[in-house]
Amino acid sequence: MRILLLEDDAQLGAWITSGLREEGHVVDHFANGKDALIAAMGQDYDVLVLDRMVPGLDGLAVLKSLRASKNATPALFLTALGEVDARIEGFEAGGDDYLTKPFAFVELSARVAALGRRGDGVSAEPEKQTLLQHGDLSLDLLARTCKRQGQEIDLMAKEFKLLEYLMRRPGRLVTRTMLLEQVWDMSFDPTTSVVETHISRLRAKIDKPFETALIRTRRGEGYVFGF
Amino acid sequence: MSLAFSVAWLWRSSTVRLALILAVIFALGMAVAVFTALTVGGSVFERRTDATLQAMASSADLQGSRGDGFGLILREAGDLQDLPRAFDRVADRGGGTITLDRDFRNSESWRVFVGPDARGAAVLVAVPLDDGEEALELLSGVLWTTVAVVIALSLLIGLVAGVLGRRRLRRINQTLSALAAGDLSARTGIAATSDDLSEMAGQVDIAAAELEQLVAQTRHLSASLAHDLRTPLARLRSRLEVLPEGEERGAALEEVEHLSSVFDTIMRVARIEAAQGTDGFEAVALGPFAQELHEIFGAVVEDAGKTLALDVSQPAEVLADRQMLVQMVANLIQNAIRHGGANITLKVGGAAIGVCDDGPGVDPADYAQIVKPMVRLDAARHTEGTGLGLSLVRAVATRHRADLHLSPCQPQGLSVMVKFADL
Numbered sequence: 095m096r097i098l099l100l101e102d103d104a105q106l107g108a109w110i111t112s113g114l115r116e117e118g119h120v121v122d123h124f125a126n127g128k129d130a131l132i133a134a135m136g137q138d139y140d141v142l143v144l145d146r147m148v149p150g151l152d153g154l155a156v157l158k159s160l161r162a163s164k165n166a167t168p169a170l171f172l173t174a175l176g177e178v179d180a181r182i183e184g185f186e187a188g189g190d191d192y193l194t195k196p197f198a199f200v201e202l203s204a205r206v207a208a209l210g211r212r213g214d215g216v217s218a219e220p221e222k223q224t225l226l227q228h229g230d231l232s233l234d235l236l237a238r239t240c241k242r243q244g245q246e247i248d249l250m251a252k253e254f255k256l257l258e259y260l261m262r263r264p265g266r267l268v269t270r271t272m273l274l275e276q277v278w279d280m281s282f283d284p285t286t287s288v289v290e291t292h293i294s295r296l297r298a299k300i301d302k303p304f305e306t307a308l309i310r311t312r313r314g315e316g317y318v319f320g321f
Numbered sequence: 322m323s324l325a326f327s328v329a330w331l332w333r334s335s336t337v338r339l340a341l342i343l344a345v346i347f348a349l350g351m352a353v354a355v356f357t358a359l360t361v362g363g364s365v366f367e368r369r370t371d372a373t374l375q376a377m378a379s380s381a382d383l384q385g386s387r388g389d390g391f392g393l394i395l396r397e398a399g400d401l402q403d404l405p406r407a408f409d410r411v412a413d414r415g416g417g418t419i420t421l422d423r424d425f426r427n428s429e430s431w432r433v434f435v436g437p438d439a440r441g442a443a444v445l446v447a448v449p450l451d452d453g454e455e456a457l458e459l460l461s462g463v464l465w466t467t468v469a470v471v472i473a474l475s476l477l478i479g480l481v482a483g484v485l486g487r488r489r490l491r492r493i494n495q496t497l498s499a500l501a502a503g504d505l506s507a508r509t510g511i512a513a514t515s516d517d518l519s520e521m522a523g524q525v526d527i528a529a530a531e532l533e534q535l536v537a538q539t540r541h542l543s544a545s546l547a548h549d550l551r552t553p554l555a556r557l558r559s560r561l562e563v564l565p566e567g568e569e570r571g572a573a574l575e576e577v578e579h580l581s582s583v584f585d586t587i588m589r590v591a592r593i594e595a596a597q598g599t600d601g602f603e604a605v606a607l608g609p610f611a612q613e614l615h616e617i618f619g620a621v622v623e624d625a626g627k628t629l630a631l632d633v634s635q636p637a638e639v640l641a642d643r644q645m646l647v648q649m650v651a652n653l654i655q656n657a658i659r660h661g662g663a664n665i666t667l668k669v670g671g672a673a674i675g676v677c678d679d680g681p682g683v684d685p686a687d688y689a690q691i692v693k694p695m696v697r698l699d700a701a702r703h704t705e706g707t708g709l710g711l712s713l714v715r716a717v718a719t720r721h722r723a724d725l726h727l728s729p730c731q732p733q734g735l736s737v738m739v740k741f742a743d744l
Binding site for chain 2: 103251286
């Protein structure tokens with residue numbers, strides 16, 4: 095994908111640029127709004143990643159100008175403001191998503207990928223598969239059953255949803271924030287250990303009784319599913 | 322404008338009330354004056370009449386004849402047979418006033434005097450009183466008319482003053498309501514001329530301008546604070562993420578996460594407090610909502626070695642920001658886990674939702690304290706937490722104009738209920 099990044103902080107800009115490039119995207123990085131706006135007017139991008147606050151013309155103003163000229167490229171705001179402002183102002187300006195600083199790179203990457211799919215006009219849900227299989231673990235989404243080594247495992251509704259989310263992203267880092275949003279529909283950290291609790295219950299059912307653990311914790315980052 | 326409304330407004334208008342009170346006082350004063358005038362005036366009139374009658378009696382010389390004429394009755398005291406009987410009775414008492422059932426010689430009312438004539442014989446003199454009574458009636462009529470006119474006038478003046486002030490008062494009221502509802506740009510727009518209402522309106526405008534400026538400053542401050550802290554945190558996080566995996570990196574990332582989560586909570590309270598209006602509000606059915614929260618947090622409570630019960634009775638629908646509501650209940654449950662006993666109850670009663678625990682509870686004298694930001698009672702110092710829980714709950718409640726109600730649980734513990742307006 096071709097991505098435009100507006101970020102005035104050199105350190106963050108370089109980190110995001112190199113991370114996205116490693117994933118195979120083409121990234122044009124701008125440190126001020128005027129250059130970013132000119133570039134976005136001049137060529138087609140798949141996704142815009144805009145810092146909300148940059149000196150001069152900020153991300154919000156850039157996107158407002160673009161939307162005024164009928165440019166519908168999906169846009170993600172990076173914001174150092176609170177979630178309430180980001181939610182309201184960003185969406186008012188025509189933003190499609192927002193991410194509050196500080197964030198884990200995987201979160202940015204997941205959101206950019208989702209926005210890219212939306213822009214393609216392709217369904218954002220390539221998740222038509224109804225039987226998920228990983229090694230000796232299988233999850234049947236229609237029959238709502240879970241089996242490991244042929245043994246049926248009884249899962250609660252949220253545990254089932256959590257496992258489904260993890261199994262669709264084998265080998266990839268999944269953060270607490272991503273889980274809260276996708277599994278519990280919470281756009282904030284409830285400061286209770288909702289994720290930890292459910293992960294540990296899920297582990298007790300699908301990992302503990304067996305030899306190999308499928309869910310690994312990456313301290314300070316999140317969880318990775320798979321061998 | 323309906324009649325009921327205008328009557329209600331008339332009664333609420335302080336000018337009209339004042340005019341009414343003045344009118345009543347004036348009427349009472351006038352009543353006293355009229356009464357005094359009638360009684361005093363009446364007795365003076367009687368004394369004068371009696372003096373005249375006495376003079377007539379003493380100068381009479383009847384010798385068996387009758388001296389009636391010119392409307393007068395003048396005769397010897399024994400010669401009363403053709404007069405109404407009332408004259409006899411009054412004559413026996415030596416004189417007085419008579420009021421007859423019907424006219425006698427064109428008059429119902431007579432003043433009678435009995436006294437000695439020039440030769441010492443008892444004679445009766447009587448005059449009709451109608452003329453004098455008429456004068457008194459005229460006097461009282463004038464007085465009562467004056468009362469009525471003055472009352473009508475003062476009410477009219479009150480009404481006019483009320484109507485004139487009403488527009489400005491309503492403008493001031495509207496401005497204050499708008500300010501309370503969060504529209505800080507609201508002003509009365511009334512020029513501060515010399516009268517008291519305009520002056521008050523001017524003061525309201527000045528206060529509103531100061532308030533608006535303060536809030537703008539606070540917003541600006543919190544926005545730049547957020548930016549100045551979140552950007553370096555993001556930079557720190559980006560540096561840590563590129564380090565090779567390991568214990569130290571994980572621990573450092575955890576610290577960053579904790580730091581930003583504390584910061585988020587502080588900012589969230591400030592933001593919820595500053596937010597206004599009902600953007601993002603939706604109808605939330607408290608019954609299913611509580612059920613869902615019970616599923617989400619039940620496991621968390623159990624893992625903390627406690628139980629979360631659900632107690633729902635007659636759940637209502639409320640208008641609320643769903644995410645904020647979840648945050649609020651999450652905080653209440655978190656508080657109960659930290660400070661409460663082993664049994665926690667998520668309660669819904671009508672349009673109220675809240676949490677009750679069976680812990681040591683909180684002294685009702687401290688209730689006002691614990692909802693303030695950052696306050697943690699001494700007893701809670703040894704447990705973890707930032708002290709932000711109930712201040713967030715209060716902020717969410719205030720945002721929804723809901724009542725935050727703290728009370729002791731039976732037999733012990735703390736109950737925190739937030740009562741919303743019914744939808």
